[in-house]
Amino acid sequence: MARTRRDAPEAPDPTVHSGNYREIGPRRCSVHGVSVTTDGEAPGWCTPGAGFPVAYTVPAIVTWPGGQDQRVLLARRTDCSFACPICREPLTWDGGCDECHGSKTPSDRTTWTFPGDRYGDYEETEDGQMLAGDGHHRFAERGPRPVATEAEALAAFAAIKQAVVAVEARGPRLAPAAAVTEADEPVPAWVTSPEGDA
Ligand SMILES: [Zn+2]
């Protein structure tokens, strides 16, 4: 939380709210401290880390609601560097597009795709193990890729519900959040609100 000033008691946290500050210096990798690239095909690239930092720091001027300016060092999560090849809106790091869903006919869910490449901030071993990363997004899988079909998504959703029921049955003291989180991974976001799920 930002320092609270007597003259700006309700000031929003500048690390959470965008639009009330302007950057006045280079963005630096939060791991290596070096400036990331700002142009070319890969803006945001950290050369020593050979990847895109998950987070960066940047000096900025925050303008508080009262009109006062304050010089701060912001820490922010890095947005995906790439644009959707179909609609040109920013992609997410998993290669998804929240705007067109990777389809020229987005109203038809059966045509949805991940239009971009997937970048992961974790390490995947040869045998498919997922290990914690070192703070950089790196190329993981070429796009475009299909999304799960509705049947696949519903099957995954049913598996999650089963896992949740199993966890609940064991009682709250034995309910590890990780069990639910792991089951949650492969499910596309939209399956949490399809019409008619029960
Ligand atoms: Zn770095």
Ligand SMILES: [Zn+2]
């Ligand atoms: Zn798009």
